[in-house]
Amino acid sequence: MKYLRDIGSYFLMIKKVFGSFTKTSVLKHLIFKEIDDLIIDSLGIVAFISFFVGGVVSIQTALNMDNPLIPKSLIGFATRQSVILEFAPTFISIIMAGKVGSFITSSIGSMRVTEQIDALEVMGINSLNYLVFPKIVSLMFYPFVIVISMFLGIMGGWVAGVYGGFSSSSDFVAGLQESFIPYHLFYAFFKTYVFSFILATVPSWQGYYMKGGALEVGKASTNSFVWTSVLIIAANYIITQLLLSS
Amino acid sequence: MIKVEDVHKSFGDEEILKGITTEFDKGKTNLIIGQSGSGKTVLLKCLLGLFRPEQGRIYYEDKAIQDMDDEEQRKLREEIGMLFQGGALFDSMNIEENVMFPLRMFTKQKKADMLERVNEVLKRVNLENVNKKFPAEISGGMQKRVSIARAIVNKPKFLFCDEPNSGLDPKTATLIDTLIQEITHEYDITTVVVTHDMNSVMEIGEKVVLLKHGKLVWQGTNQEIFKTDNDDVTNFVYSSDLFKKIRDVQLKEG
Numbered sequence: 001m002k003y004l005r006d007i008g009s010y011f012l013m014i015k016k017v018f019g020s021f022t023k024t025s026v027l028k029h030l031i032f033k034e035i036d037d038l039i040i041d042s043l044g045i046v047a048f049i050s051f052f053v054g055g056v057v058s059i060q061t062a063l064n065m066d067n068p069l070i071p072k073s074l075i076g077f078a079t080r081q082s083v084i085l086e087f088a089p090t091f092i093s094i095i096m097a098g099k100v101g102s103f104i105t106s107s108i109g110s111m112r113v114t115e116q117i118d119a120l121e122v123m124g125i126n127s128l129n130y131l132v133f134p135k136i137v138s139l140m141f142y143p144f145v146i147v148i149s150m151f152l153g154i155m156g157g158w159v160a161g162v163y164g165g166f167s168s169s170s171d172f173v174a175g176l177q178e179s180f181i182p183y184h185l186f187y188a189f190f191k192t193y194v195f196s197f198i199l200a201t202v203p204s205w206q207g208y209y210m211k212g213g214a215l216e217v218g219k220a221s222t223n224s225f226v227w228t229s230v231l232i233i234a235a236n237y238i239i240t241q242l243l244l245s246s
Numbered sequence: 247m248i249k250v251e252d253v254h255k256s257f258g259d260e261e262i263l264k265g266i267t268t269e270f271d272k273g274k275t276n277l278i279i280g281q282s283g284s285g286k287t288v289l290l291k292c293l294l295g296l297f298r299p300e301q302g303r304i305y306y307e308d309k310a311i312q313d314m315d316d317e318e319q320r321k322l323r324e325e326i327g328m329l330f331q332g333g334a335l336f337d338s339m340n341i342e343e344n345v346m347f348p349l350r351m352f353t354k355q356k357k358a359d360m361l362e363r364v365n366e367v368l369k370r371v372n373l374e375n376v377n378k379k380f381p382a383e384i385s386g387g388m389q390k391r392v393s394i395a396r397a398i399v400n401k402p403k404f405l406f407c408d409e410p411n412s413g414l415d416p417k418t419a420t421l422i423d424t425l426i427q428e429i430t431h432e433y434d435i436t437t438v439v440v441t442h443d444m445n446s447v448m449e450i451g452e453k454v455v456l457l458k459h460g461k462l463v464w465q466g467t468n469q470e471i472f473k474t475d476n477d478d479v480t481n482f483v484y485s486s487d488l489f490k491k492i493r494d495v496q497l498k499e500g
Contacts, residue, residue, distance in 0.1 A: 020316075023351055033338075115334040122294055122406075123348060124323030 054156030076175025108207030327397030
């Protein structure tokens with residue numbers, strides 16, 4: 001019963017986010033601020049993780065190729081497929097659920113605890129539009145983060161493969177170009193957009209409707225990470241089934 | 247003026263407000279007092295339109311809040327200033343941006359004009375050279391004063407204060423009380439203060455409304471408090487020895 005109520009309250013929140021808009025000049029300022037907080041500030045960690053995980057994928061593929069008949073170009077091929085199809089869109093989104101999701105929940109939750117949200121409401125401002133809408137818009141730029149992650153993941157794979165002595169550069173590049181299906185990029189970016197909406201709204205819901213004090217803000221942040229991750233994994237499964245299985 | 251007529255509010259099976267009827271006068275500091283759990287904050291939230299009463303009506307000047315459409319309610323809220331218990335300043339904004347916030351949201355003034363008004367109200371609450379500081383960098387008393395500045399910057403008709411001097415030392419609490427009263431007279435606004443602080447009642451209680459278990463049990467001025475023999479008033483006010491002694495002195499002096 002509680003879950004049904006929560007689901008209902010989540011969708012009602014989404015409806016309110018798009019009602020009674022805040023003044024455009026103020027919204028513009030808020031959107032730029034959110035892009036800075038949610039997108040730009042995440043680039044460092046995304047770049048670091050992408051580069052090294054790409055490298056690990058490349059090494060793991062190379063070390064599991066016992067049969068001499070399998071071409072070395074498979075290392076590049078496997079790295080590309082892993083990074084584009086799953087690592088960059090899904091794995092990075094889970095990491096963002098921890099970084100960005102916790103940030104969103106704790107910042108909105110703190111505003112709830114310290115009556116800042118009540119202050120907005122008393123002034124006649126639609127607090128959900130003021131707080132959540134800029135986050136949804138700023139996370140529309142999230143696919144740019146994923147592009148960077150894809151590039152650096154493949155780059156990390158190339159560095160590890162070539163400089164680790166597992167493959168020549170030409171073999172790796174040949175693997176990258178082998179059997180490339182552009183539709184896979186559509187699939188990757190489609191699910192990235194779905195994940196970006198989940199990343200903006202689920203942590204906002206957790207923060208906005210939390211009750212209690214500082215301890216509950218911490219609990220809400222943990223719940224936010226758990227639920228955002230669960231929804232990303234579930235959405236990933238459904239989207240993959242719908243877009244790739246036919 | 248704000249008129250409250252037979253307001254009832256419940257949460258689940260529990261009735262919190264049981265038919266409150268009173269008036270809050272323009273140009274006066276109106277105090278709602280009572281013990282914790284008496285329904286003060288619920289009444290305040292009903293006045294602000296954050297809670298919708300199941301029964302009864304609340305009039306702002308001549309129009310009931312229940313009869314207002316969304317646009318009218320939004321316009322009314324632009325005319326309301328609110329001082330929250332903890333200040334409720336926006337952490338991500340500096341003092342200047344906090345005070346300027348209502349002007350940015352509801353007016354089309356140029357930035358220079360807004361800044362001039364911000365400096366004017368900050369000066370009025372005796373705060374200068376704090377414009378670029380963040381709320382976390384100033385004291386609790388200063389935060390309350392910034393909050394008052396934000397509440398009055400857009401020249402409201404109604405000012406609401408929720409426990410304005412909680413957590414402050416007696417001297418700063420007196421300063422905040424005095425400031426609220428001065429601003430009420432200066433701007434000729436209707437001020438409603440929720441408090442359980444008897445010092446506030448004695449200092450600025452031009453009209454006092456006592457709530458007990460969700461019912462209005464007494465109303466009058468702070469001077470009348472000493473003269474009344476209403477049991478609820480005496481039980482609430484004279485739970486403190488200090489006020490018992492003050493009452494004895496007042497009675498002796500006639």
